[in-house]
Every structure is written in C-alpha cells, then in structure tokens.
Amino acid sequence: MLTTTALPHPAELLPHRPPMLLLDTIQTYTPGESVTAATFIHPETIFFEGHFPGEPILPGVILVEMMFQTCGLFGRLEGLQDAPSGEIRRIKSGRAIKIDTLTFNEPVLPNDHLLITAVFSHKLLNFSVFKAQVDIAGRGRTAARGTVTVLINP
Numbered sequence: 068m069l070t071t072t073a074l075p076h077p078a079e080l081l082p083h084r085p086p087m088l089l090l091d092t093i094q095t096y097t098p099g100e101s102v103t104a105a106t107f108i109h110p111e112t113i114f115f116e117g118h119f120p121g122e123p124i125l126p127g128v129i130l131v132e133m134m135f136q137t138c139g140l141f142g143r144l145e146g147l148q149d150a151p152s153g154e155i156r157r158i159k160s161g162r163a164i165k166i167d168t169l170t171f172n173e174p175v176l177p178n179d180h181l182l183i184t185a186v187f188s189h190k191l192l193n194f195s196v197f198k199a200q201v202d203i204a205g206r207g208r209t210a211a212r213g214t215v216t217v218l219i220n221p
Contacts, residue, residue, distance in 0.1 A: 074092075074093040074094075074096055074144075075093070076092070076093075077090040077091070077092070077093060077104065077136070077140060080139070080140055080143040080144070081136060081139050081140065081143070083136060086113055087132075088136075089106060089129065089132055089133045089136055090104040090105070090106050090133065090136050090137065090140070090183065091104075091105055091106045091107060092104065092105050092106075093105075093140060093144075094182065096140075096141075096144050098144070098145065098148050099145070099187065100186065100187055101141070101184060101185060101186040101187060102137060102140050102141040102144060102184070102185055103137075103182055103183065103184045103185075104133075104136070104137045104140060104182075104183045105180065105181065105182050105183070105204075106133065106180075106181050106183070107178075107179075107180050107181075108125060108175060108176070108177055108178060108179045108180075108181065109177070109178075110123075110177035110178060112125070112177070114126055114129060115177060123176065123177055124174045124175065124176065125174070125175035125176070125179075127171045127211065130171070130175065130201050130210055130211045131166060131169065131211070131215075133181070133183045133201060134183060134185065134197075134199035134200075134201065134211070134213070134215050135163045135215060135217060136183075137183045137184070137185040137199065138161075138185045138195065138197050138199065138215060138217045139161050139217065139219075140185075141185050141187060141195075141197070142161055142195060142217065142219040161217055161218055161219040161220060162217065162218050163215070163216075163217060164194060164216040164217055164218050165215065165216035166213060166214075166215055166216075167213060167214040167215070167216075168213050168214055169211065169212070169213030169214075169215075170211065170212060170213060171210065171211045172208070172209050172210060172211065172212070173203060173206070173208040173209065173210045174210070175201070175203065175210050179203050179204075179205075179206070180203070180204040180205055181201055181202065181203060181204065181210065182201070182202045182204050183199070183200070183201050183202075184199065184200050184202070185197040185198075185199045185215075186198045186199075188214070193218055193219060193220060194216055194217070194218055195216065195217050195218075195219055196214060196215075196216045197214070197215050197216075197217070198212075198213075198214055199212065199213060199214070199215050200212040
C-alpha cells in the first residue's frame with residue numbers, strides 16, 4: 068500500500084475540474100485491490116443551495132459520482148503501476164457504465180468528512196467492476212454503498 072505522501076492529487080489523474088472534481092485527496096492505494104479517496108463537504112457547496120434550503124443534504128447522485136471518480140483513480144493508478152520505469156502511462160478516458168444494488172443509508176451534511184473506497188472485483192474486457200462505498204468519517208456511518216462498473220479505455 069502506498070502512503071498519502073506518495074500519491075498524486077486527484078486532479079493530476081482525473082480529467083474533472085471544479086466544481087465537478089469532487090475528491091480532495093487519495094488516502095490509500097493497494098495495487099490490484101483498492102483505493103480510498105477523501106473529501107470535505109464545505110457548507111458553501113453549490114448543491115446545498117437547492118437541496119434543500121434550510122435542511123442541506125448532499126444529493127445522492129453526487130455520492131455516486133464520487134464513487135465513479137474513485138474508480139477512475141484506481142484505473143489511472145493501475146496504469147501508472149504498469150508503466151515501464153521512468154515512463155508515465157496515461158489512461159486516455161473512462162466513463163460510468165452501470166450501477167447495481169446501490170443503497171443510501173445516511174444523509175451527508177455540510178462539514179462532513181467522507182472516505183470513498185472502491186474495491187476492485189473483476190474485469191471483463193475493458194469493463195471493471197468495483198464494490199464502492201462512501202463512509203462518513205467521525206460518525207462511523209456509511210452514507211452509500213453498491214456495485215459500480217466503469218469503462219476504462221487503455
């Protein structure tokens with residue numbers, strides 16, 4: 068497992084940019100197995116303006132996007148692992164393909180710290196399947212979990 072200090076910032080690996088870059092850091096990465104990213108939910112987050120005024124809750128679809136971005140980090144980190152020494156292998160693109168058995172268990176609120184984990188399950192052609200989960204650090208609760216499939220173009 069690589070430590071946080073040895074891992075790049077998500078913006079170095081993902082094509083997303085604010086406001087759609089939803090991950091702040093990569094916490095852990097175990098090659099061939101899993102990656103965990105983290106993010107802080109700022110009270111000023113744009114989604115709280117309309118969801119819901121006076122009772123802000125982060126929309127579930129944003130949690131799903133965090134899961135997909137974390138899977139993207141895994142794919143790109145795997146690509147870096149596979150590169151010959153001194154060479155950087157960039158993954159061209161990827162995209163969300165499928166969501167299975169996703170459940171939302173706990174609302175995400177302003178000032179929550181989230182840990183988003185994607186555990187690699189299996190691969191079929193260029194499709195990678197992950198067990199993904201969003202945990203609320205400090206509350207010991209899981210906000211969402213499910214199985215997601217991504218397409219990663221080599």
